[in-house]
Amino acid sequence: MKVDGRHTRTLWLEPDGWAVGTIDQRQLPHRFVTVRLETLADAAEAIRSMLVRGAPLIGATAAYGVCLALRADASDRGLATACETLAATRPTAINLRWALGEMTAAVGRLPVECRVAAAYARAAAIADEDVAINAAIGRHGRALIEDIARRKGGAPVQILTHCNAGWLATVDWGTATAPIYQAHDAGVPLHVWVDETRPRNQGASLTAWELSQHGVPCTLIADNTGGHLMQHGLVDLAIVGTDRVTAQGDVCNKIGTYLKALAAHDNGVPFYVALPSPTIDFAVVDGIREIPIEERGAEEVTLMTGATADGRIETVRIAPAGVAAANYGFDVTPARLVTGLITERGVLPATREGLAAAFPERAGLR
Numbered sequence: 620m621k622v623d624g625r626h627t628r629t630l631w632l633e634p635d636g637w638a639v640g641t642i643d644q645r646q647l648p649h650r651f652v653t654v655r656l657e658t659l660a661d662a663a664e665a666i667r668s669m670l671v672r673g674a675p676l677i678g679a680t681a682a683y684g685v686c687l688a689l690r691a692d693a694s695d696r697g698l699a700t701a702c703e704t705l706a707a708t709r710p711t712a713i714n715l716r717w718a719l720g721e722m723t724a725a726v727g728r729l730p731v732e733c734r735v736a737a738a739y740a741r742a743a744a745i746a747d748e749d750v751a752i753n754a755a756i757g758r759h760g761r762a763l764i765e766d767i768a769r770r771k772g773g774a775p776v777q778i779l780t781h782c783n784a785g786w787l788a789t790v791d792w793g794t795a796t797a798p799i800y801q802a803h804d805a806g807v808p809l810h811v812w813v814d815e816t817r818p819r820n821q822g823a824s825l826t827a828w829e830l831s832q833h834g835v836p837c838t839l840i841a842d843n844t845g846g847h848l849m850q851h852g853l854v855d856l857a858i859v860g861t862d863r864v865t866a867q868g869d870v871c872n873k874i875g876t877y878l879k880a881l882a883a884h885d886n887g888v889p890f891y892v893a894l895p896s897p898t899i900d901f902a903v904v905d906g907i908r909e910i911p912i913e914e915r916g917a918e919e920v921t922l923m924t925g926a927t928a929d930g931r932i933e934t935v936r937i938a939p940a941g942v943a944a945a946n947y948g949f950d951v952t953p954a955r956l957v958t959g960l961i962t963e964r965g966v967l968p969a970t971r972e973g974l975a976a977a978f979p980e981r982a983g984l985r
């Protein structure tokens with residue numbers, strides 16, 4: 620997508636052809652800063668510290684992290700250390716483990732001297748595939764938005780989204796935002812309600828920023844607003860992303876997604892989840908019991924970071940010093956609350972049969 624009119628992906632090879640460039644998302648929307656990753660430790664720290672975040676981007680960054688690691692040590696031990704180090708960064712998004720599996724399959728059986736080139740080729744393909752998949756998600760999801768637009772006779776389609784499942788969370792396009800960008804670019808009138816997404820505020824700092832950069836009309840709302848808007852007929856559909864979808868269609872996504880799905884169900888608002896197939900974990904069935912939920916530091920809840928009027932980024936305390944705080948990063952929305960899964964192969968029912976029919980080659984892995 621475009622930043623200040625220039626096309627930008629979230630991940631690229633630097634001009635030297637081996638270091639990896641990315642955007643420091645911790646500094647948005649205040650500063651657009653790019654960063655150079657040169658080592659396995661750089662890539663692992665970028666994921667752990669959420670300099671990069673979002674399930675598909677975490678996966679692609681991990682793939683390049685393996686490349687950087689193999690430059691230093693392409694032995695079996697080097698490959699294993701790279702995968703262990705990267706896998707330990709964040710627990711919930713399955714794309715990370717998927718990408719490490721892909722990298723191991725691509726290089727593990729090759730002679731040591733061939734591994735670096737093969738790793739860069741596979742990492743580049745993973746990044747390019749992510750862009751193509753998200754573009755396809757955009758085409759399928761756009762049709763849903765166009766249908767509603769037709770029914771509304773030209774009034775803007777009101778879409779609610781949670782967290783950031785935008786282009787910043789992927790290599791390009793985003794998942795939940797791909798249908799929005801494509802519909803907007805095709806001239807469909809729409810407006811997006813952007814949940815702020817406490818505690819890290821990915822909606823406020825990232826989704827609101829990228830939609831605004833693209834000229835998509837949007838309004839930032841406090842996290843608890845969605846139910847009220849739905850009760851008053853102000854939301855036509857919700858589209859969110861996901862970090863892991865189970866074999867039976869349960870959806871794990873940023874904390875608070877479940878409450879939006881409940882409110883949508885109670886108000887008859889369609890609740891869609893957009894995902895690339897690497898986000899499906901066919902090895903897991905019951906999302907509530909089986910998906911590991913990341914627990915992050917209490918300071919993300921008790922402190923808030925923002926910019927002062929003169930542009931300095933500052934962190935302030937918003938709770939009493941020493942108060943206990945819990946910080947669960949994700950929750951699971953049961954499949955029964957999901958209207959449909961928007962994938963690169965079409966809009967599927969959130970059921971075991973729906974997923975297995977669309978992705979038989981992956982479903983057989985269980």
Ligand code: MRU
Pocket residue numbers: 672673674675712781782783784785788789793794795821859860861862872873948
């Ligand atoms: O903790 P984050 O910012 O990595 O969480 C991101 C999300 O929950 C996204 O909605 C999800 O990864 C889907 S991204 C296309």
